[in-house]
Amino acid sequence: MADTSAIRLYHAPRTRSIRVRWLMEEMGLPYEIVPVQFDTRPAGDEAYGGIHPLRKVPALDDKGTVIVESLAIMQYLMGRYGPTSLDVRPDEPEYARFLQWFHFGEAGMMMPVSLLLAHTTLLPEKARDPRLAAWARSEVEHLLEFAGKSGLGEREYLAANRFTAADISLGYMLYLLKIIRQFDSVPENLKTWFKRLTGRDSWAVATAVETVSA
Ligand SMILES: N[C@@H](CCC(=O)N[C@@H](CS)C(=O)NCC(=O)O)C(=O)O
Numbered sequence: 001m002a003d004t005s006a007i008r009l010y011h012a013p014r015t016r017s018i019r020v021r022w023l024m025e026e027m028g029l030p031y032e033i034v035p036v037q038f039d040t041r042p043a044g045d046e047a048y049g050g051i052h053p054l055r056k057v058p059a060l061d062d063k064g065t066v067i068v069e070s071l072a073i074m075q076y077l078m079g080r081y082g083p084t085s086l087d088v089r090p091d092e093p094e095y096a097r098f099l100q101w102f103h104f105g106e107a108g109m110m111m112p113v114s115l116l117l118a119h120t121t122l123l124p125e126k127a128r129d130p131r132l133a134a135w136a137r138s139e140v141e142h143l144l145e146f147a148g149k150s151g152l153g154e155r156e157y158l159a160a161n162r163f164t165a166a167d168i169s170l171g172y173m174l175y176l177l178k179i180i181r182q183f184d185s186v187p188e189n190l191k192t193w194f195k196r197l198t199g200r201d202s203w204a205v206a207t208a209v210e211t212v213s214a
Helices: 017-027 046-050 070-081 095-108 110-122 130-152 165-179 188-198 201-206
Strands: 007-011 032-035 059-062 065-068
Touching (some): 017 165, 065 070, 110 165, 130 188, 165 188
Antiparallel strands (some): 059 065
């Protein structure tokens, strides 16, 4: 296996860097956490702008190779330090299904979840638009109905009959909905699946707040 001694994850609790940390815990990769302050925006300090010019999290520095975007980072780590059961290979029957749900977790969900977050929690109360929040909530429900029916159905995991990066990707979005108290209308089978995912030891480490002082 390639040298992993200097993988550095720029991390803030509750953010999408959880996805990357969760994956690295599952893969057993050694890594170092670099806390990024997230109490005020933009995140991090000016020096962090040299790592991630948009000053968002996560970012990963692998011995000088810097990469941002949580799903791209996961794909990079699986490709660079795999093979791993978290990835689904092109020659496996559920490769397409894996890719679809892996990307759905961010590309499919991000817009309405971000709007919901902004208009229920993040923005100052005066700037929140209840109509926008209602629209975002119904869109999120619509997407989750799709994920519950077409994605999970009666399965235990989204693809390939095992826990994969697709579960990490979409699982994080359910965590975000939980944080902003929009979890009640999540379909029952996804709630059960989320419980299954969050029962993993790797989840406890990935979401530990006390290990970083941002
Ligand atoms: N699509 C990006 C989203 C990155 C992102 O927006 N991260 C949030 C935290 S979960 C952030 O840094 N927000 C602060 C900001 O937008 O200023 C990814 O998956 O990494």
